[in-house]
Structure formats: structure tokens, C-alpha cells
Ligand SMILES: Cc1cc2nc3c(=O)[nH]c(=O)nc-3n(C[C@H](O)[C@H](O)[C@H](O)COP(=O)(O)OP(=O)(O)OC[C@H]3O[C@@H](n4cnc5c(N)ncnc54)[C@H](O)[C@@H]3O)c2cc1C
């Protein structure tokens with residue numbers, strides 16, 4: 001395994017400074033992504049700055065009902081946090097549908113936001129990959145693309161964004177707070193992850209010397225039902241082929257507010273604004289859900305091996321909306 | 334909080350751990366992986382390497398009481414932490430942990446390669462009151478441990494036996510468990 005220098009940061013400022021001084025540095029929080037990719041020689045940091053001891057482990061409501069989550073809160077602690085379970089059940093469900101107990105115990109909120117694709121060509125340094133090696137081409141286009149995206153791809157990259165947590169965040173709405181050498185700035189979650197376009201190597205709106213300090217969720221929809229449906233090759237400990245996260249509030253038998261986001265089928269966490277528009281004010285029944293699913297997948301561009309993802313995602317959407325409606329009727333939250 | 338420190342790639346860094354209850358100091362390079370340090374430097378071969386990428390759970394240990402994949406953890410990051418491996422579960426007099434005993438009695442393995450990781454996950458899970466106790470919840474919580482021999486049925490049975498055993502031995506724990514179940 002490649003060697004690197006190591007610094008243990010004792011303050012956010014020092015972490016940012018240590019990183020700012022580096023050409024090729026990386027932060028490490030849980031290490032589950034970084035060390036996996038260093039072992040594969042996909043990531044090649046010359047210095048690793050350990051941020052795991054920094055005071056970014058709090059979960060608390062700030063003014064106006066928004067939940068602020070420190071970047072180092074583990075996926076396990078976040079999923080089981082009483083306020084998350086009660087007010088943001090979709091987030092809790094999505095996280096618990098991802099990875100394994102051990103990995104969730106290690107994985108941090110910030111690290112999950114920075115998660116990189118599981119595309120096998122990205123993970124194989126012998127393959128062409130524009131994300132890993134800009135300009136080298138994309139072996140997935142003509143290769144085995146069963147796992148790849150049907151939404152949000154470009155001719156340069158069709159790699160899927162793998163996170164479950166981020167699907168819930170896309171539906172809920174959130175702000176990412178970054179601290180850099182010149183102070184802090186907030187990025188809307190919907191703009192944090194980028195479409196690949198012509199620059200698939202630029203994955204998030206963050207510079208190398210910026211640290212994610214916190215994530216702040218939009219106020220909860222109330223009252224709401226929520227459901228996360230993840231379809232995959234095995235029942236647990238596997239990434240999504242198609243996943244849908246839905247939140248519904250009801251007005252009698254009609255849908256009041258609706259939120260829908262997809263995972264496993266798109267190049268970034270995929271909010272379905274048009275489908276949400278179709279749902280609002282309509283009867284909460286299967287025909288409505290099917291129309292929403294059609295709208296959400298209208299722009300899908302299947303490749304040689306992944307056309308099955310379109311009907312699979314349609315099912316995930318209809319089921320998530322149906323389950324969220326049932327949850328709302330049962331008077332959740 | 335831990336103090337600021339910086340180390341060049343080939344420097345060795347002293348790391349102080351409590352390993353299976355004993356204070357230990359070991360010199361590691363910044364890129365040394367906890368799993369390799371346990372096996373190669375500290376001569377504790379009970380923790381296994383299956384995939385080396387977080388995909389199998391054979392390397393599961395407890396860090397400050399929490400189950401983690403030691404193949405995805407830098408040893409330097411464990412400064413000041415308590416690490417428990419399969420070697421540290423039995424009592425000093427050799428009495429096995431109830432989960433170890435139940436694995437024996439239920440024949441919860443074939444080749445045994447995944448077993449240390451299974452047992453480390455199971456012991457952490459049984460101590461975690463946030464995880465429900467029904468079979469489906471246990472299967473889900475244990476899904477990070479792959480068994481190529483397919484001993485899953487007996488692993489589940491062993492874990493549920495150990496749960497009962499541990500509740501019987503410790504009334505306080507049994508109250509907690511029934512609260513969670515209800
Ligand atoms: C076998 C396996 C299965 C998995 N299955 C799933 C799954 O089903 N669903 C799912 O959603 N995820 C899954 N994951 C991914 C897992 O959720 C991520 O690896 C994890 O969230 C990363 O968090 P971390 O703290 O370990 O990141 P690290 O490895 O510590 O860091 C990841 C990256 O983010 C950067 N970084 C970390 N923290 C910050 C910060 N605060 N500010 C700026 N940059 C930062 C690091 O420099 C690095 O580049 C799986 C992972 C593995 C190994």
C-alpha cells in the first residue's frame with residue numbers, strides 16, 4: 001500500500017491549514033472510503049489529515065426547527081438518534097439500509113456526503129475512467145454497464161452515486177456547511193453533488209482545503225409518512241440497483257406535500273421535482289403513484305445492460321409512495 | 334482532545350492502546366492498517382483477513398466497545414483507544430464468553446474462518462440496546478459478516494441462545510432487553 005504522511009488535527013482551523021498546505025492531501029474520518037480506495041491505488045494522498053478527534057459530533061435543533069448534524073456523527077448514531085427517528089424517519093431508514101453494522105459504526109456524516117462511486121471501472125486502475133483520470137475515456141460505455149446510471153449521465157461518465165443517506169437528504173432538503181481558509185460558506189444540498197457533464201472528476205462543490213463541518217436539515221414535513229425502498233442483488237449489505245425515498249403528508253384522501261428522490265439509478269442523489277408536482281393535491285392512490293413514477297423516469301437513458309433499472313425504479317417509486325401513504329395514515333410523527 | 338501531531342510517511346509513530354485489557358505500545362508507519370498490525374506486529378492471529386476492503390467482516394474487532402472492520406482503520410487513529418479482539422473475550426480463567434460457548438454448542442461454523450468476526454459482531458450487537466432482538470433484526474445486524482460455508486442458521490441460533498444465557502445471568506440486562514422488545 002502507498003505511503004503517506006499523517007497529521008492528527010486538534011482543531012478545525014488546524015485541519016484546514018494542514019490541508020491547505022498540501023498539494024495532494026485528504027481528510028480521514030471513518031476511513032471506510034479513503035482506505036478502501038488507497039488500497040486500490042485509486043486515491044493517492046501524500047498526506048492524510050485525521051479529523052476524527054474534532055468536536056463535530058453533535059446533533060441538535062437550531063433556531064427555526066432545523067436539525068444540525070456535526071460532520072463526524074456516525075451513520076449508526078445518526079440513524080438511531082431520537083430526533084432523527086421521530087422527525088426525519090426517512091433519513092433513519094435510508095441509513096440503516098446502507099452498508100453493514102460495522103461500516104455504519106465507522107462511517108461519518110461528512111464522509112458519506114463525500115462517498116465516491118462503486119463503478120468497477122473507477123475502482124480498477126487498469127481501466128479507462130474520466131472520473132479517476134480525466135480525459136482517459138469511459139470503459140463503462142461499451143463495457144458491462146448493468147450497475148450504471150440511467151439518469152444524469154453524460155457521454156463522459158455514467159457512474160452511479162452510491163449513497164443511501166444522500167437520497168434521503170435530497171428528499172428532505174439540507175444545507176452543507178464548509179469551512180475553508182477564508183471562513184465558512186453554506187451550499188444547498190441539491191447543488192452539492194455535481195452532474196458529470198464534461199468534468200466527471202469534479203464530484204462535489206467543495207475545494208481540497210475545505211472541511212465539511214455540519215449538515216443542517218430543512219424543517220421536517222409534519223405530519224408525514226415516510227418510506228425508503230431499496231432494491232438490490234441481495235437483501236442486505238449491498239448497494240442499490242434502484243432505490244426510492246418518499247415523504248407524503250395527507251389532506252384527507254388527497255396528497256398534501258410530497259417528496260421523492262431516487263438512488264442507484266442516477267449520477268447524483270436524484271430529487272424528482274416533476275413527480276412531486278404531479279403528486280400534490282391528487283388522490284393518494286396507485287394510479288397517481290404510477291403517473292409520478294412515469295414522470296420521474298421520463299428522461300431515463302438505458303444502456304446495453306441496465307434497461308431493467310427503469311421498470312425496477314418504477315416499482316421502487318410506486319412502493320415507496322404507497323408505503324409512505326400508509327405510514328401517513330397510521331399517523332406517524 | 335488529542336494533541337496536534339504530524340508524521341512523515343516513513344516515520345514510525347508510537348501508538349498506545351489498551352489491547353484486550355492490557356496497555357500496549359506499538360510503533361507503526363502512518364499507513365499501517367489495524368488488522369495488519371494486530372496480526373503481524375502484535376502476533377494476534379485470531380482476527381482474520383478475508384477481503385481487506387470492508388466487504389466480509391472477517392476482520393471485525395471492537396474499538397472502544399464498538400464493532401468495526403479493522404481492515405479499514407489506520408492503526409495510528411487508535412491512539413488512546415481500547416481494542417478488543419477475539420483473543421480478549423474469554424475470562425482470565427479460560428471460561429468462554431457466552432457467545433463463544435453457544436457457537437461451540439450450536440456448531441455455528443464449518444471451516445471457522447469467519448467465526449472470530451461473527452463472534453465479535455454478535456457480542457457488540459447483544460450489548461447494543463438499539464438493535465431489536467427478533468431473528469430478522471439479528472440477521473440484518475449481522476449481515477456485515479459473510480460466511481462462505483453458509484453456517485447462517487446455526488450462527489443465528491447460537492446468538493439467540495447466548496442472548497438468553499446472558500439475560501439469565503444478569504437480571505439488569507434482561508430488563509433492558511425486554512424494554513427494547515416491547
Ligand atoms: C463494503 C462497503 C459497503 C458499503 N455499502 C454502502 C451502502 O449500501 N450504502 C451507502 O450509502 N454506503 C455504503 N458504503 C459507503 C459508506 O457509507 C462510506 O464509505 C462512508 O459513509 C464514508 O464515510 P467515512 O467517514 O468512513 O469516510 P472517509 O473514508 O473517512 O472519508 C471519505 C472521503 O471524504 C473525505 N472527508 C471525510 N470527512 C470529511 C469532511 N468532514 N469534510 C471534507 N471531506 C471529508 C475524505 O477525505 C475522503 O475523501 C459502503 C462501504 C463499504 C466499504
Ligand code: FES
Pocket residue numbers: 381382383384385386387388389390391392393402403404405
Ligand atoms: S477483511 Fe475486513 S471486511 Fe473483509
Ligand code: FES
Pocket residue numbers: 441442443444445446447448479480481482483484
Ligand atoms: S464457517 Fe467457513 S466461512 Fe463461515
